[in-house]
Amino acid sequence: MPRVKRLYEVCKASFSNSGPISVEALENVRSCLDDIKPSDVGLEKEAQIARGWKGATNSNGRRGHSGSNQCPPPIKYLHVHECESFSNEIGIFCMPPSSVIPLHNHPGMTVLSKLLYGTMLIKSFDWVGTEEPIDPSEARPAKLVRDNQMTAPCGTTILYPTSGGNIHSFKAITPCALFDILSPPYSSNDGRDCTYFKKSRKSSSGVLPSGIDASEVAWLEECQPPESFVVQRGPYKGQIVKN
Template sequence: MTSPFQKAVESAFKVFSRRNGASVTSDSLSELRTNLNKVTKDELRIDPHVLEDKIPKEHEAPVTYIRILEDKLMTIAVFVLRQGKSLPLHDHPGMFGLLKVIHGSVTIKTYTPLDPNKYPVPATLSETLADKYGRNIPVYPSWYEGDKVCTETDDCCVISPNNKNVHEIISESGTAAFLDVLSPPYNHKSMEDCRPCSYYKEISIDSKEPNIRYLVKIKSPPEYWCDEVDYYGPQLPLPS
């Protein structure tokens, strides 16, 4: 019998392969969303010890990564966040993503990039950053979508290339885990189809529109790193 997760993977192969030149739309993602919403941690057979509530010691990783699928079409993985830890604010260039919490709860802080030609960066901000760093610093205007708390009883969250594409994911009240589907995957190697993961921080500035925020790129925060455990869940279906 095919499990909800196996059905979700089949749906993902179907929608992201873009057969017959079909584009990915909200409607075309509906079957995938429906199947993902049924996936549980028990089905994925995650080691209960990995999900234990604990604050990591200095030498312990704040995040555990469970690699499920990595290919040219998409990546599927589970991230386990320890209490008080996060996936830092990061982007998904040209990517679709679906995030389903399967244990605990997370707070997701989300932004949508804005067109800098329509939402120019205040000159005072650019000048302040240039004075501080001795060079011009690119600033990315973004619309702050707000904070959302997601639990394992909530439907999956969806990002698209132009909507809710930058976010931070925080576990505040104990260990949390979520299933993550991304297509196309990050690509740090090929210049021809490069999709690196960039990290950001928000620059505080007084604004007439409180939801317009300004982000700058930063190096990967040193406090963020992952260890990895094996996947023991259902066998993945092959693409048809």
């Protein structure tokens, strides 16, 4: 059975409308996603380009050839599976060098991510509780979970609804592609809206719980994504997964 088809079948058996049915089921999905390669999803040519990438990025997040600076092309999203009745969403983000997916969250969702090719920077946070109530419209404290570089080939990562770095951002260093499985998928009717965040410049009077190092905490506030953040549907060249 083709790897993508097998992954779909395992997802179908492992997720319910509320997410993974068990820890073992989630590990089964992780194992299948670990096996996915660029050639399985029609991206071998793009992976070869990434492996031989010798481009340079500027500090302003732009890249150009022969001294010219241009904004990077839009991020492409390739939808591998789409079905309203299905309990998860499967897709691939193809990111050009210097492109950024801003800091955002996946409320109430479990997310499996596999870097298919390339190198990217990842920064992620989890909310922390405070000893005083916090107004949702104000900045909230979040503890840094991860701030490092990841290069393919590497294993699948899992973000849980309240841990593992559910609030995160990605910046492409080279061309890269991220295979994502979300369970359950975004749904505004069920309170699973994507929210974007930025570090707050405002000081907060909130009191952190004991044992939380203030140096590892950032105060985040909701914001609109930057105009430069553009995601376009792209043609998926791999096997189309259908029910």
